[in-house]
Amino acid sequence: MSMINAFGQADFARLPPEEQVLIERRARVLGPAYRLFYERPVHLVRGEGVWLYGPNGERYLDAYNNVASVGHCHPRVVEAIAAQLAVLNTHTRYLHETVLDYAEALTATFPPELSQVMLTCTGSEANDLAVRIARTVTGGTGIIVTELAYHGVTATVAEFSPSLGRAVPLGAHVRTVPAPDSYRRAPAEAAERFGAEVRAAIADLERHGIRPALLIVDTIFSSDGIFAEPRGFLKPAVDAIREVGGLFVADEVQPGFGRTGDALWGFERHGVVPDMVSMGKPMGNGYPVAGLVCRPALLEEFGRRARYFNTFGGSAVAAAAALAVLGVIRDEALVANAATVGTYLRERLRAVGHPAIGDVRGAGLFIGVELVRDRATKEPAPEIATRLVNGLRDRRILISAAGPHANILKIRPPLVFAVEHADLLVGAIEEVLNAG
Amino acid sequence: MSMINAFGQADFARLPPEEQVLIERRARVLGPAYRLFYERPVHLVRGEGVWLYGPNGERYLDAYNNVASVGHCHPRVVEAIAAQLAVLNTHTRYLHETVLDYAEALTATFPPELSQVMLTCTGSEANDLAVRIARTVTGGTGIIVTELAYHGVTATVAEFSPSLGRAVPLGAHVRTVPAPDSYRRAPAEAAERFGAEVRAAIADLERHGIRPALLIVDTIFSSDGIFAEPRGFLKPAVDAIREVGGLFVADEVQPGFGRTGDALWGFERHGVVPDMVSMGKPMGNGYPVAGLVCRPALLEEFGRRARYFNTFGGSAVAAAAALAVLGVIRDEALVANAATVGTYLRERLRAVGHPAIGDVRGAGLFIGVELVRDRATKEPAPEIATRLVNGLRDRRILISAAGPHANILKIRPPLVFAVEHADLLVGAIEEVLNAG
Incomplete structure (x- = not known):
């Protein structure tokens, strides 16, 4: 056992x-x-806003869960789902208005080129569909990802999710490039370097007779270690994949829906317009809904040759849930909150000044804190990260760690996180670090 | 457009x-x-039991939708979901009781060998996971399916879902066998014949250097044309795949949860115990929840080498939804209802006696009506099926058609379908046939 x-x-x-x-x-x-x-x-029985509760009423501050993005059990989302559940929950082969209301509201948040959406249940399904579309449209199969990318768990997507570990082999058609690490490599060269690395991966695919189909990146490089700076560094890589007829897919499953604090979508920091954008986790605040926003020319070609039907994708209830979430993000100004509180939290984390804190980075309420044994050598300190994660858990604050050495704290709270919660988190981090 | x-x-x-x-x-x-x-x-705005409603209050009898299996908007399921949504909706990396209550209740409905479950959001994800597990455990990649099988829409599963059509190529590691057609081929020989065909497919895989990983069948062959008889015909095929170290996966996404009327699971008609059983559509009566029930030795081996985490799979709300559905099926005796009403409906359909009705078959409330131009030659009559599907729609009864020639009516109503609804359906079928 x-x-x-x-x-x-x-x-x-x-x-x-x-x-x-x-x-x-x-x-x-x-x-x-x-x-x-x-x-x-951790044993949980209840949630509300940024708080989760154990069976004896003990309260945990949630600084990790990005799914309940507008807050655990947000009443407006709960009511929207409950109301629609009681009235109708059918699929998209009948006409229903809510899925259209949502599709219009969602695509309105994108640049005009990205005007159509296909709805699925999970981010994995959205990325899987992106591959099916890219293969159909480009005729290629090659896929380029970063070295520790996570894009999902279907067999096809797991083949280009190196963060799943060695037990899940990468596909023969998959190439990895180093993440645009702004801490260990000169940020000023990130754009040029990342572009050159993608070009090298393309050349290697072609040398093996594999036509490139897509470059896919999580636009804040969540599992690689959270890299948001400098703005715009993605552009040369996107140009490179397009030059050979491949597509650029922005995986917004983690950064999307306002988390980065400057816009609803992480790719907007980079001045590029993707060919497809996948999204999921926070989209229904826990209700399983995900999607893929596309340029219509891609779906025109895909739709001419193939069909796609997802039984639960875009159902009346899924659409109602997602519409409520979008409404809350707008009405409660959660993008601005992510920016304000995120900036405050990064400043406070930097001010801790403990020698183990090598770097504090990120955008909005997606923050990475890199822990090192030595600030000069930048040697990773996974043991300190583990101690912090478990030490915070003992102090009833939930976070996790990421990166190739699992030495980067991954702070990714519900977007209703406020300054007072940031203070609690930083105070507890100081306590654990100073107790060590 | x-x-x-x-x-x-x-x-x-x-x-x-x-x-x-x-x-x-x-x-x-x-x-x-x-x-x-x-x-x-059809434009829908409301649902209740076996009824769906259009915007002007017009009422449709639903004789097709198997997702809302315990009836559209069943109050007990709606309340269970709404109640849990308001309290907590987190994932399986924290401890929560409801997912365990459900997993225990679900596995209790299976033979003791099938004692563990992995939860996903869609049947596609469940079948996709079955492939990942089978590849890991058997070391093989070969997959055998029936000629018009449908198992899902992920890239990997679409490769062995020939019903998606020519635009979606089958994988090089996929072999198809003819469906066990009880109408066009002698039913008495079905077991031996299906077994021999699977053996031939295995031999062909091996001749190509491909080690067989799994045989997967929808246990009522939903998209092949609905074949339930004779009981037990699957056994030789299951023996054949096991002899070469492959696994047998029962796809219960459509037949499962009592639809076949004699048990909760379609494979039980066949006296076999699968290695894995996938399920989905009706599992949450519309809430996106699906799963894969497995023999523990498979998950022991898979879990030793790989991880699997599905963000929304097995969440507190998914578990509450599925638990309510299982409770309704039991408390409203819907398996028995499927048997009784299904038998009655098949008898009434046979009694119509129209020359276009070549065959009426199925089990419980999963019924196929094969339409032919001539009962002697059994020449398929897709034009009559299309006329019936649209004619019934004009009479506000919803069904669809399936099979290689799309000439088989697929009758698959919510399990709360009663004798009076069967009468309405048969009356309308007679009307359309006689108007032709």
Whole structure:
């Protein structure tokens, strides 16, 4: 019976009996592919705004979960879903207005070139569909991603999600390029360098007789380590893939819907207009809805040759959920909040001044804190990251770690995160660092 | 602007202005890969039980939609989802009780060998995961399916879903076998014949140096034309794939959750215990939840080497939705209802006695009516099927057609379908046939 979780062996004996029972039940019916966060897993029964609650009323500050982006159990989203559920929930082969209201509202947030959307249930399905469309339209199969990219879990997408680890082999048609690391490599050269690396990957694909189909990047490089600066560095790489007839796909599953604080979409920092944009996680604040916004010429060609029907994708309830989320983001000015609180939080984190904090970066409320053993050598300190993640958990604050050495704190709270929550988080980080 | 739908060019000019506007909006923002049912698409605004309603209160009898399996907008399911949405909706990396309650309730409906479940959002994702597991565990890649199988829309699953049509090429590692057609081929020989065909496909894979990974069948062969008889015909084929180290996957996305009327799962008609069982559509009565029930040895091996995390899969709300559905199926005795009403409906359809009705078959509330030009030659009559589908739509009854010639009516209503609804359906079928 495996007790392994995402941060190593669970400290089973230290857990309350109630949680031990839950872990045993999980091992029995869900099996070993399911992992829990933390050495001492967290048991949750309730959520509200940025707060999550355990069975005894204990309260956790959520500084990690980007799905409940407008806040856990936001009443407007809950009501929109409940109301539509009670009235109708059918698919897109009948006419229904809400999916059109949503598709129009969503595409209105994009540059005019990106005017059509296909709806799926998960970000994985959206990226998987992007591949199907790119293959059909370009005739190519080659895919370029960053070295620690995560784009999803379908068999096809897992083949170009190197962050899944060695057990999941990359496809023979997949090439990786180094992430645009603004901490370990000169940021001023990021654009030119990233472009050159994509060009080299294209050349290598072609040398193997593989025609490039797409370059896909998470526009804030979430699992590579969170790289947002300098603005505009994506452009030469996008030009490179287009020169050989390939497409550029912006994966906005994590940065999208306002998290980066300057716009709804992360690619807007880069002055490029993608060919396709995938989105998911926060789109329905937990309701499974995702999508792929496209240039119409691509769907014209794809639609001429293939069909695509996703049973639950774009259902009346999915559309109602997503429409409510978009409304909350607008009405509660959450993009501006992400900018303000994100800037404040980065400044406060930088002011901590602990020698283990090598870099504080990101955009809006997507923040990376890189932990190092030595600021001069920048040697990664995964042990400090693990201590922080578990130490914060013990202080009832939820975050996680990312990057090739798992030494980068990944701070990605619901967008309703306020200055007072940022203060709590920074205070706890100081406590754990100073206790070490 | 494409107006093509699943039954040909929409009769656009005949539509009310309101529906014309909706179709124009669809073409503009959803694009041409989206198809509508019917020459005159149906506009829906409300659903209840077996009924769907248009904008002017006009009522459609739903004899087609298997997703709303316990009835459209079933209050118990709506309340369960709404209640959980308001309290908590997080993922499986924290401890939560409902996903375990559901996993235990679900696996309790299976033979003891099938004791673990992995939760996804869609049937496509479940079948996609089955492939990932089978490849990891068997070391093979070969896949055997029936000639017109449908298993889903991810790139990997589309490669073994020949019903998607020629625009979606089958994978080089995919072999197809003829469906076990009980109408055109002697049913008494079905078991032996289907087994021999699977053996031949295995031999062909091996001759090409491809190790077989899995045989996957929809246990009622939904898109091949609905073949349920004779009971037990799957056994030799299952033995054949296992003899070469491959796995047998029962795709219960369409037949599962009681539709076949004799048990919750279609494979139970066949006296076999699959290695993996995928399920989806009716699992949450419209809430996007799906899953893969497995033998634990497979997940032990998969979990040792790979991870799998599905953000929305097994969330607190997904589990609450699925648990409510399972409760309704049990408390309203819907399996027994599927058996009783299904038998009654098949008998009434046979009694129609029109020469175009070549065969009435199926199990429970999954019924195929094969339309032919001549009962002796069994020449398919797709034109009669199209006339019936559209004629029933004009009489406000929703069904569809399937099979290689699209000449087989596919009757697949919510499981709360009653004798009075069966009477309405048969009466309308008689009307359309006699008007022709």
